Amino acid sequence: MTSGLWELVLKGIWTTVQLLFFSSLVAGAVSFVVGVARTHRLWIVRFLAGFYTEVFRGTSALIMIFWVYFVLPLAFGWQLVPMWAGTLALGLTYGAYGSEIVRGALNSVDPAQKEGGIALSFTPWQRMRLILLPQAVPEMIPPFSNLLIELLKGTALVSVIGMGDLTFSANLVRLALQQSAEIYTYVLLIYFVIAFLLTRVMRGLEKKLKAGVGKAPQHGVGAHELKRAETTGVGGAVS
Amino acid sequence: MKWDWNAVGDFMPHFWDGVLVTLQALVLGSLISFALGLVWALLMRTPSRWVRWPVGVVTEFVRNTPLLVQLFFLFYVMPEWGLTMSALTTGVIGIGLHYSTYTMQVYRAGIEAVPAGQWEAATALNLPRLRTWQVVILPQAIRRVVPALGNYVIAMLKDTPLLMAITVLEMLGEARLFSQQHFQFTEPLTVIGVAFIVISYLASLLLRALERRLVH
Numbered sequence: 075m076t077s078g079l080w081e082l083v084l085k086g087i088w089t090t091v092q093l094l095f096f097s098s099l100v101a102g103a104v105s106f107v108v109g110v111a112r113t114h115r116l117w118i119v120r121f122l123a124g125f126y127t128e129v130f131r132g133t134s135a136l137i138m139i140f141w142v143y144f145v146l147p148l149a150f151g152w153q154l155v156p157m158w159a160g161t162l163a164l165g166l167t168y169g170a171y172g173s174e175i176v177r178g179a180l181n182s183v184d185p186a187q188k189e190g191g192i193a194l195s196f197t198p199w200q201r202m203r204l205i206l207l208p209q210a211v212p213e214m215i216p217p218f219s220n221l222l223i224e225l226l227k228g229t230a231l232v233s234v235i236g237m238g239d240l241t242f243s244a245n246l247v248r249l250a251l252q253q254s255a256e257i258y259t260y261v262l263l264i265y266f267v268i269a270f271l272l273t274r275v276m277r278g279l280e281k282k283l284k285a286g287v288g289k290a291p292q293h294g295v296g297a298h299e300l301k302r303a304e305t306t307g308v309g310g311a312v313s
Numbered sequence: 314m315k316w317d318w319n320a321v322g323d324f325m326p327h328f329w330d331g332v333l334v335t336l337q338a339l340v341l342g343s344l345i346s347f348a349l350g351l352v353w354a355l356l357m358r359t360p361s362r363w364v365r366w367p368v369g370v371v372t373e374f375v376r377n378t379p380l381l382v383q384l385f386f387l388f389y390v391m392p393e394w395g396l397t398m399s400a401l402t403t404g405v406i407g408i409g410l411h412y413s414t415y416t417m418q419v420y421r422a423g424i425e426a427v428p429a430g431q432w433e434a435a436t437a438l439n440l441p442r443l444r445t446w447q448v449v450i451l452p453q454a455i456r457r458v459v460p461a462l463g464n465y466v467i468a469m470l471k472d473t474p475l476l477m478a479i480t481v482l483e484m485l486g487e488a489r490l491f492s493q494q495h496f497q498f499t500e501p502l503t504v505i506g507v508a509f510i511v512i513s514y515l516a517s518l519l520l521r522a523l524e525r526r527l528v529h
Contacts, residue, residue, distance in 0.1 A: 132510035134471040137485060141506055144498040223377055230379035234478050241382055254389035262378045262386065269377035
């Protein structure tokens with residue numbers, strides 16, 4: 075591989091990292107808004123949030139990307155640049171998975187904590203901000219860490235609509251060199267390294283947040299990995 | 314927004330072709346992932362670390378890298394190494410291999426959930442090791458994990474559109490082909506989007522029913 079081709083790959087890595095960053099911000103915002111809405115006291119809010127989750131978890135991320143990129147411009151006249159089409163599609167899809175994590179963590183806070191807040195006549199917003207979230211957020215970190223890896227893997231999908239991410243650059247290198255073993259091996263390794271770094275960062279974050287509420291992080295790989303089943307599945311079939 | 318029902322009608326025959334290929338890929342991919350996942354899970358329980366360590370590293374690697382790139386790898390690199398397979402076969406192997414690294418975790422949790430007393434009883438009855446696995450441990454472990462495996466079948470369903478990237482004409486592939494031939498993007502893509510939501514919702518209902526039957 076020549077240095078020119080490596081430059082292409084580096085550009086691809088940069089695009090992938092940018093896309094990962096933006097879409098994880100969107101996904102994070104969506105998960106909190108929808109997840110909190112699913113514990114709202116009005117049934118219509120709960121219903122709408124649940125509907126959103128079912129629809130966006132029910133469809134495939136790749137179809138979502140195609141839809142945002144090809145149908146949205148025709149239907150509504152918005153032409154999104156590929157970066158934002160990818161960010162939007164990935165953020166909305168993975169946000170739906172994330173909302174389940176948020177809902178689960180909020181529900182798993184000891185009910186006595188909420189009742190304590192009511193007894194102290196906190197407003198619902200104060201209860202959420204001062205009592206529920208500080209205890210729920212540290213619990214969310216391990217499943218969010220898994221979801222972040224899934225999102226990283228999801229970013230590869232944007233190469234299909236012609237966005238120049240790491241996977242796309244690999245295709246270009248394959249066409250240039252007429253051989254694929256070397257470049258695809260490198261690309262897989264690069265994705266693996268990014269995923270490894272992300273899990274390290276998230277683990278550090280978990281430790282910090284749990285120390286804040288006086289808990290030690292739990293580190294059985296078993297419990298850690300099992301949570302992933304809940305984030306990739308659909309319809310809350312396994313509880 | 315223009316919606317053309319004629320385009321939907323024209324697309325329908327292609328849609329059913331696509332559904333058929335999607336389901337084929339899904340069934341075969343699931344079977345591979347169930348079988349291979351069990352193999353990984355059993356290998357991870359062998360006493361020798363020279364087996365556990367490589368299996369652990371390889372499965373971790375496969376789990377943390379994108380399925381799309383793995384599919385490209387299989388599709389472009391395997392022929393260079395002299396192993397030519399059809400696109401669908403490549404896709405099925407890719408999906409099966411990728412998800413076997415997930416099902417492996419499910420099996421492991423199931424095996425670990427079998428009470429220690431069962432192992433002790435098998436030892437007390439002087440059952441050979443193979444027999445212990447066959448008639449005591451695995452039947453109990455697998456029964457517990459069926460719902461979780463079902464979840465991964467739904468996840469696999471949602472990853473079958475990736476096969477389009479390696480030229481398999483499954484639902485998304487058919488939709489894209491139709492769109493490019495007729496310059497109608499809205500209808501085919503929306504039809505398959507809705508179809509996916511319906512199929513995965515039905516599948517999750519089915520799974521809940523199955524789970525209730527197995528648990529009680």
